[in-house]
Amino acid sequence: xxxRLNEEQQMLQDTVARLVxxxxxxxxxxxxxxxxxxxxVDFWKQLGELGLTAVPFPEELGGFGGTGVEVQSVMTELGRxxxxxxxxxxxxxxxxxxxxxGDDSQKEAWLEGIASGGLQAAVALQEPQSFYNLNxxxxxxxxxxxxxxxxxxxxxxIGGHCADLILVSARTSGDTxxxxxxxxFALKADTAGIERRVYPTIDGxxxxxxxxxxxxxxxxxxxxxxxxxxxxxxxxxxxxxxxxCAEAVGVMETANELxxxxxxxxxxxxxxxxxxxxxxxxxxxxxxxxxQARSMAILAASVANEEQSDERRRVLSAAKNIIGRSGQFISxxxxxxxxxxxxxxxxxxxxxAKRLIMINHQLGDDDFHLERYASLLQxx
Amino acid sequence: MNMNYTSEELAFRDEVRAFLDEKLxxxxxxxxxxxxxxxxxxxxxxxxxxxKQGWYAxxxxxxxxxxxxxxxxxxxxDEESCRYGAPRSIPFGVNMVAPVIIRFGNEEQKQxxxxxxxxxxxxxxxGYSEPGAGxxxxxLKTRAVRQGDHYIVNGQKTWTTxxxxxxxxxxxxxTNTEVKAQAGISFLLIDMNTxxxxxxxxxxxxxxxxxxxxFFEDVKVPVENLVGEEDKGxxxxxxxxxxxxxxxxxxxxxxxxxxxxxxxxxxxxxxxRPLIEDTSFSQRIAKIExxxxxxxxxxxxIIASVEGGGVxxxxxxxxxxxxxxxxxxxxxLARRAIGPYAIPFVAEELSLExxxxxxxxxxxxxxxxxxxxNRKLSIFGGSNEIQKNIVSKMILGL
Numbered sequence: 001x002x003x004r005l006n007e008e009q010q011m012l013q014d015t016v017a018r019l020v021x022x023x024x025x026x027x028x029x030x031x032x033x034x035x036x037x038x039x040x041v042d043f044w045k046q047l048g049e050l051g052l053t054a055v056p057f058p059e060e061l062g063g064f065g066g067t068g069v070e071v072q073s074v075m076t077e078l079g080r081x082x083x084x085x086x087x088x089x090x091x092x093x094x095x096x097x098x099x100x101x102g103d104d105s106q107k108e109a110w111l112e113g114i115a116s117g118g119l120q121a122a123v124a125l126q127e128p129q130s131f132y133n134l135n136x137x138x139x140x141x142x143x144x145x146x147x148x149x150x151x152x153x154x155x156x157x158i159g160g161h162c163a164d165l166i167l168v169s170a171r172t173s174g175d176t177x178x179x180x181x182x183x184x185f186a187l188k189a190d191t192a193g194i195e196r197r198v199y200p201t202i203d204g205x206x207x208x209x210x211x212x213x214x215x216x217x218x219x220x221x222x223x224x225x226x227x228x229x230x231x232x233x234x235x236x237x238x239x240x241x242x243x244x245c246a247e248a249v250g251v252m253e254t255a256n257e258l259x260x261x262x263x264x265x266x267x268x269x270x271x272x273x274x275x276x277x278x279x280x281x282x283x284x285x286x287x288x289x290x291x292q293a294r295s296m297a298i299l300a301a302s303v304a305n306e307e308q309s310d311e312r313r314r315v316l317s318a319a320k321n322i323i324g325r326s327g328q329f330i331s332x333x334x335x336x337x338x339x340x341x342x343x344x345x346x347x348x349x350x351x352x353a354k355r356l357i358m359i360n361h362q363l364g365d366d367d368f369h370l371e372r373y374a375s376l377l378q379x380x
Numbered sequence: 381m382n383m384n385y386t387s388e389e390l391a392f393r394d395e396v397r398a399f400l401d402e403k404l405x406x407x408x409x410x411x412x413x414x415x416x417x418x419x420x421x422x423x424x425x426x427x428x429x430x431x432k433q434g435w436y437a438x439x440x441x442x443x444x445x446x447x448x449x450x451x452x453x454x455x456x457x458d459e460e461s462c463r464y465g466a467p468r469s470i471p472f473g474v475n476m477v478a479p480v481i482i483r484f485g486n487e488e489q490k491q492x493x494x495x496x497x498x499x500x501x502x503x504x505x506x507g508y509s510e511p512g513a514g515x516x517x518x519x520l521k522t523r524a525v526r527q528g529d530h531y532i533v534n535g536q537k538t539w540t541t542x543x544x545x546x547x548x549x550x551x552x553x554x555t556n557t558e559v560k561a562q563a564g565i566s567f568l569l570i571d572m573n574t575x576x577x578x579x580x581x582x583x584x585x586x587x588x589x590x591x592x593x594x595f596f597e598d599v600k601v602p603v604e605n606l607v608g609e610e611d612k613g614x615x616x617x618x619x620x621x622x623x624x625x626x627x628x629x630x631x632x633x634x635x636x637x638x639x640x641x642x643x644x645x646x647x648x649x650x651x652x653r654p655l656i657e658d659t660s661f662s663q664r665i666a667k668i669e670x671x672x673x674x675x676x677x678x679x680x681x682i683i684a685s686v687e688g689g690g691v692x693x694x695x696x697x698x699x700x701x702x703x704x705x706x707x708x709x710x711x712x713l714a715r716r717a718i719g720p721y722a723i724p725f726v727a728e729e730l731s732l733e734x735x736x737x738x739x740x741x742x743x744x745x746x747x748x749x750x751x752x753x754n755r756k757l758s759i760f761g762g763s764n765e766i767q768k769n770i771v772s773k774m775i776l777g778l
Contacts, residue, residue, distance in 0.1 A: 128740065131650040131719045155740075156720040177651060197739065202586070202725035202748045209724075209739060268516040278765055328712075335755045339514055339763065340539050340591075343584050343756055350585035354752060357715075361722045367660050 003298065005073065012064075013073035016052060019043075020081035026348040029204070032084055037162050038206030039084035048117025053091050057099070057115040068239070068304030072246040072297060079250025082348075082355055084205055086120055086159035092243045094121025096236040097167050101184055101224030110165060110186070122163035124154035124210055125233060132364040134169070134233050136177045139212060141170035141185065143226075147218035148172075150185065150193075154210040158362070161198040161208040163189055168212070172227050184229035185221045192216070203358040204351060235308050238316045241363050242304035245297040248323045248359045252290045252330050255352040259283065259334045262341075262349075273337075282333050289326035296322045314376050317369040324366030327356035383680070385452070393456050400464040403429050409465035413640060414743060415750040416730055417588065418467055420503075420545045426467050427500050437498060439475050444482060444494050451683045462632030463639075470542060473497040473504035477550045480567065480616050484608040493548075493569070507537040507551030507570070507594060508617070514539075515766050517552070518561040518614070522596060524553035524568060526603065526610075531555075531568065533576075533599040539760070543579050543592035547572050556611050567613035569605040576600070584756075586749035587727070621762070622692075628761045629696070629703030631679045634672050637710045641665065644743055645717050655717055664716075668709050675702050694774035697767035704757040704764065711751040718744045725749065 005013060023043050032040040047053050055070050057063030064070060071092060078087055095114045098107060098121075113119025130136035139152025150170050160166055166187045174181025187194065193215035196208040224232055263274030263283060273279055300319035303312045331353040335342040342349050360366060385393065408422050430436040438454055440446025449457065469475065478497055481489050496502040513520040522535025533553055543549070549570050556564030572579070576599040582591045608616055642665065645656040655661050678699055682692045715722045721740040729738055729745035738745065758764040772778040 126720055128721075129649050129652075131648075131655075133651060136651070156723050158723070199724045199726045199739065201723045202752070203723070205723075207724065267512070268514070268519075270519075276765075278768070332708075332755065336758055336763075339759050340509075340756075343753075343759070345583040345585055345587065350752075353755075354585060357748075357752075358723050361720055365716060365719075367664075367716065371660060 005069070009069060009073055012055070012070055013077060015050065016074050016077035017080070019046065019050070020077050020083060024081040024083055029082055029084065033204040038200070039086065043083070044085045044117055047085065047087070053087070053117040054115040056092060057095065057111065061111055061115045063115055068242050068301035071243050071304065072301040075243045075246035076250035079247035080254045082204070082251065082351055086122065086163070088240060088243050088247065089123060089159040090114055090121040090163070093123045093236055093240040094165065094167055096239050097123065097184060097223065097232060098186065100236060101229065101232045106186065106220070106223065119165060120159070120163045121165045121167060122157050122160040124157040124160060124166050124168045125237070126155050127153060128155045130155070132368045133177065134237060135179045135182065135230055137169050137171045137182050138176055139168070139170040141172050141183055143172065146216055147221065148185065150212045150215040150217065152212050154212070156207055157210055158201065158205055158207040160210060161196060161206050165189065166210070167223070168210075169229060169233060174227075179230040181227045182229045182233070183226050184223040184232065185217060186223050187215065187217060187221060201358065203354040231308070237363055238312065239304045241316045241320050242297070242300035244359060244363060245293070245300045245319050245323045248327050248356065249290070249294050249297045251352055251355050251359070252293055252327065255330050255334050255349065255356065256286055256290055258349045258352065259286065259337050262338055279337060282337060286330050286333055289329050293323050293326040310376050314373060317373040317376070320364055321366045321369040321373060324360040324369070327359055331356040389452055389456065392453055393460065396457055396460045399433060400460060400466060403433070404464055404466050408467060412465040412467055413636070415746040423467055423470055424500055427469065430469070431498055431500070436469070437474055437478065439479055440482065444490065445498050451686050455680070455683050458627070458632045459635065462636040465636070470503070472506050472541070473502060476506065476620050477504050477569070480550070480607060480620050483619065484616050488604065489569070489607065502548045503546045504548045504550060505540050505543040505546035507540060507549045509539045510536060511538050515763055517617070518565070520552055520554060520565065522551065522553045524555050524566060524601070526555070529603050531601045531603060531606070533568070533570070533596045533601055535596050537594040538582070540579070540592040540594050541590060543594055544581065544589065549594065552613055552617055559611070562614040564611050565613040565617070566610050567607040567616045568601055569607060570599065570601050574599050574601065584753060586752045588749070588753060629675065629679060629699040630707050630757070631672070631676050631703060634703065634707045634710060635676070637707060637714070638669060638672060641710055641714050641717065644714060647741070648717050661717070664713055668706060668713065671702070672706050675699065675706055678702070694771050697770045700761065700767050701764045707757055708754055711754045714747045715751045718747055722748045
């Protein structure tokens, strides 16, 4: 067994690491977060120019042909910098949905743009009532002679506020939580009838809720087979989960480094607070949680691009469950170890703490994935 | 053993309820119940109502305008006022500096400050913590040097809660550097409008402005503002801390937050069913409710033990740890109950004046911010680690 990255993978990770270190200081991150885009358009461009937004795409698209491991390398470093760019939403999730479900002309129209960073995609799969269950879809798409007419509402679309292309799930048949009957549509964001309510997120990103009010699209907007998108969505959300786990590991690594530094520097009662056993033990627990999370992120990356199976489902839910729990532990115990300073906007730790909690609210929290895991338990 | 309220206590509870029914402004209660920020005016309006009733200074002796409540009566007030959504009194004046002035201050200080606390003319804040002196309070560095009939104060205080509203601050200052750390500290009352004082906001991770830094540069403080004796401030500070630490367990607040959570979980859906019917979520709620029941009884046991006078000992430290952990887990569940809507941060929805449509529902907006903000519960008022140190020293003899 060998858990080391190969030379190419290591180079990839180093490239992203250098870029993040050079361009993404904490102070700049706060500034990027305040802009209309909510991220650094310049940094996003650089990721494109260096071919980093093409990592998961095949070589004929100028891509890297990267698998879960390459994606992991990129996402971990973006996590370390608490980067705000739509890599997860556009490249991994949006790009993945089009790659898997799109026909040749759709892939030709959009994938090159996504792979170069020139076209930004967002995914709008959840709804106000859906509570992480992506099969819980009330938005309806009715077939008509011009194509499809969409009506409904999509919730918490991260990056949707400035995306060019929005991938929307809508029901063409079936009841609210049937797996069958869900279709996937690629909507140009400026299509008439799409209303975006834009807001910042508590961890510094931007997103929106979408209201679809008689949105007429032509048949070319349908991605894949009508009524049959559930499997595609599940598969690609699995890739996104693996990527999110990798990001979380990067966030946790930095969070732990900041906390450890603080324990060594901060003095109380005449000694560095790291001399107190209770804080030592807590720091050890935080490191152990990180190692557990790292192991699961590696495992998740290893199945991200594998064929769909119950085993893949189990691994991804296990990983997301661990990431949710370890992330919350490191976030909360890190704040506690820092004392008051860990509660402040000015100090970077607080923002790592917030990101870790919010990662748990993306693509299913630890409870959601525990239940999913339990439902897939094998008798032996 | 009798765990029930006496008939007098029940009558008192009815009286409290009738008062809250009649006098608590509905708009303020709605803000409190929805975890929204209160304005200075909200606090002042409620204080006036309490004062008029004669119930504001529940820790004071009657001769100074206090109300003679037994510990059980105080507990009943705490429970009921939380349940109704009454604002917590800002404690720095009425519950912190006032008992110190009453116990250690001179007659003139009592005559000057106590009425102004009751009337709301003075808004006090606390000048204890410093950048280098949080849990290790005795290492504070702010200096006060006597020059004639004044002290000249230089230094910095931090985590000054609601200092932006205050016109008075009570401070621990170092008046003697020759003796051991605890021995050279004095307790000073300082007018915030004195030249040389600067207040700078600290923005917390939820974007809120609740705490401040306060800088002192050659601030002239009249010697008559010294409480008690010079260099004896540590004794007064410790006395004050016993007042601060009672009530930090927040049992009443937890009960109110728990019923808010249950209501929330009854309205939110998961797989088309109310979240409160979901097995794993309802078990999480159940576990917290059980923990809270135990903490509430522990709280009552402490209250009963001081019924005859005195202040609670190290038991209240254990209760602070448990109580704050419980409150934090309720906040955690409330955030979980709104699923992905925990992510958006729509600042205008934090105020009740918001007129547009709510993104999710009107209860969702403040929940994540509240969760993050209440991470402070295990840090302030003597961090939970410090409380455990107290217990291991005082009770276990370790």
